[in-house]
Every structure is written in structure tokens, then in C-alpha cells.
């Protein structure tokens with residue numbers, strides 16, 4: 001059976017940073033990624049990052065992925081297994097892997113789960129017509145494979161992802177007749193929302209999609225205003241002729257492996273749903289299993305990277321690596337996380353984490 005000191009599942013910003021920090025302390029790391037390339041969501045992000053310079057502001061996501069991936073691949077302490085999916089976690093601490101139809105098992109001394117999140121979707125009549133996509137799929141088609149999803153795309157969701165993907169569609173020459181948002185307010189940062197509005201895209205708040213229409217594929221959608229009771233307001237229906245409907249209504253952490261491992265879980269809506277209860281060093285209630293990034297609560301790439309560093313340092317420490325440098329490095333990373341979560345932008349995250357801390361007391 002294959003063995004490793006630290007197994008890291010998922011190579012988004014969280015998993016990449018976790019690998020570098022654990023290996024930097026001297027631990028031997030195996031990083032598994034189901035995609036053929038490293039980088040997770042970053043690979044699709046052609047826009048410049050927001051935030052501060054220390055957190056890669058003004059750099060493009062795919063460039064950040066390129067740089068971190070190069071560092072990981074060149075590090076002698078990190079073994080990279082792409083095209084490899086972690087399928088299951090077993091009671092004896094064994095993880096099963098699949099690659100190219102071949103099944104293997106690996107036993108790590110410590111495990112870091114950095115599997116990210118999956119997109120939420122919506123149910124409405126004909127929601128399974130070809131032409132109805134998640135925003136992540138549209139980004140993958142355009143920015144990874146260079147394929148336009150269609151000619152006229154309506155976007156559901158005016159959070160950062162919906163607004164950024166709408167802008168990227170415009171840049172690619174696609175028409176975007178409207179962004180439709182159920183909440184009475186736009187969730188995206190103003191800088192992004194103002195940009196798409198300046199380019200002539202209306203953002204209909206307090207609106208939703210009622211029905212999709214089409215025979216072989218999507219031809220149009222009916223949208224309508226919704227009242228404070230979230231019910232459609234009769235007489236406000238509009239039809240939009242579109243060949244693509246792009247749905248961007250949030251993400252849910254990919255927690256299957258955490259459930260399988262028996263980690264205590266808590267339902268925290270502010271952080272995207274069920275997430276694992278964990279300590280300040282991101283260790284779950286199962287000793288030597290750590291969590292970082294979106295799988296531990298939907299946030300951003302910048303915080304995913306800092307969490308990755310904390311999980312990597314802490315997993316290495318549990319195995320006896322980096323004892324002298326740990327406290328200083330951990331304190332610096334915690335300060336960075338606090339800075340990222342400060343102010344109105346971090347309000348939702350702070351409230352979710354506060355709620356999570358009450359579950360922590362119960363689990364102890």
C-alpha cells in the first residue's frame with residue numbers, strides 16, 4: 001500500500017498553499033487533483049483579483065495558479081498526482097484513489113481536505129434544457145477551452161461570480177440582455193456591478209426566472225418580479241430571447257470526504273451549508289484531519305490560500321516538523337486572515353464563524 005506523511009486532496013489555492021507550507025516545514029507531501037492540471041477555480045479566472053497587494057490584488061487568477069503550480073511541481077518534498085480522484089475515506093485512515101480507471105489506496109499520517117465547492121442550481125419548468133449552465137461551467141468553456149457557450153446569455157445571480165462572468169461574456173463578444181437577482185440588493189462588489197451597468201446590462205433585483213422555453217434547446221426564458229414573500233408578482237412577467245441561461249446562485253462545500261471520515265459537521269448557511277467543526281488551526285474533530293478553503297466555508301481565494309498555509313503548517317507540526325518556527329508563522333497567518341475578514345465585506349463570514357464556534361464547544 002502507498003504511504004505518505006501528508007496527503008492533500010484538491011489543488012486549488014488552498015491545496016497549493018497547504019502543500020507548500022507543509023513541505024516547507026520538512027514534511028513529505030502527496031497532492032492529489034482530479035483535474036489534469038493544478039489550480040482549481042483560479043485556472044478560469046482571467047480577471048484581476050481585488051483585495052490587497054499581499055493577497056495578489058491586480059494579478060489575474062490564472063497567473064497566480066501558474067506561479068503556485070510551478071513552485072509546487074519544483075518542490076522536491078511534494079509528489080503531485082493529477083487526473084486522480086480521492087473516492088473515499090475508510091475507518092483505518094486509508095484513502096482510495098482512482099486514476100485512469102485504476103484504483104489504488106494510500107495511507108497518510110495526516111490528511112488535508114481542500115476539495116473546494118460545487119455550484120448550486122435552481123429548479124423551474126424545463127430547467128434541464130440544453131443551454132442552461134452553471135456559471136462555473138460557462139467560465140470553464142470560455143476561459144479554459146476557448147468555446148463560447150452561446151450568442152445571448154441571461155445571467156441569474158448578481159453576486160461577484162454572476163457579475164464577473166457576465167463581464168467576461170461581454171468581453172468575449174456575447175450579448176448579455178440582463179442579470180436577474182432574487183434579492184432586493186446586488187451582492188457583488190460595487191466596482192464590478194458598476195462596470196457591467198456602464199456597459200449597458202440591466203440588473204433586475206427582486207426578480208427570478210419562472211420558466212425556460214425551447215424544443216431541442218433553450219430559446220427564451222420568462223422572468224418576473226418577486227415580492228417580499230418571494231412569490232412572483234402577477235403581471236410583471238417579461239420574456240427574454242436567449243440561447244443560454246447561466247445560473248450563479250452560490251456554492252456548496254464539497255464535504256463528502258469529511259462526512260465519511262466522521263468529522264463533526266454543522267449547518268452554517270452564511271458559510272454555504274454543512275461544514276466541519278474545527279479548531280483555530282483548522283484541525284477537524286478527527287485528529288490529524290484538517291480542512292481549508294471553500295470546503296470549510298465559502299469565501300475567497302485569498303483566504304483559501306492563508307487557510308491552506310495554516311492547515312499545512314499545523315499538519316506538519318502534528319508530525320513533529322517545524323516545531324521552532326510554527327508559532328511565529330501561525331501568528332502571522334492568523335493576522336492575515338483577520339485582516340481579510342475585517343470590515344463590511346467580511347461580515348457574513350465573521351457571523352458564520354461565530355456561529356460555528358458554538359458547535360465547537362459542543363464537540364469538545
Ligand SMILES: Cc1cc2nc3c(=O)[nH]c(=O)nc-3n(C[C@H](O)[C@H](O)[C@H](O)COP(=O)(O)OP(=O)(O)OC[C@H]3O[C@@H](n4cnc5c(N)ncnc54)[C@H](O)[C@@H]3O)c2cc1C
Nearest residue numbers: 010012013014034040041085086115116293294300301302
Ligand atoms: C467567477 C469567480 C470569480 C472569483 N474571483 C475571485 C477574486 O477576484 N478574488 C478571490 O480572492 N476569490 C475569487 N473567487 C473565489 C475563489 O476562486 C475560491 O474561493 C477559491 O478558488 C477556493 O479555493 P479552494 O482551493 O478552496 O477550492 P477550488 O479552487 O475549488 O479547488 C478545489 C480543487 O479540488 C479538486 N477536487 C475536488 N474534489 C476532489 C477529489 N475528490 N479528488 C481530487 N481532487 C478533488 C477540484 O478539482 C479543484 O481543483 C472567484 C470565484 C469565481 C467562481
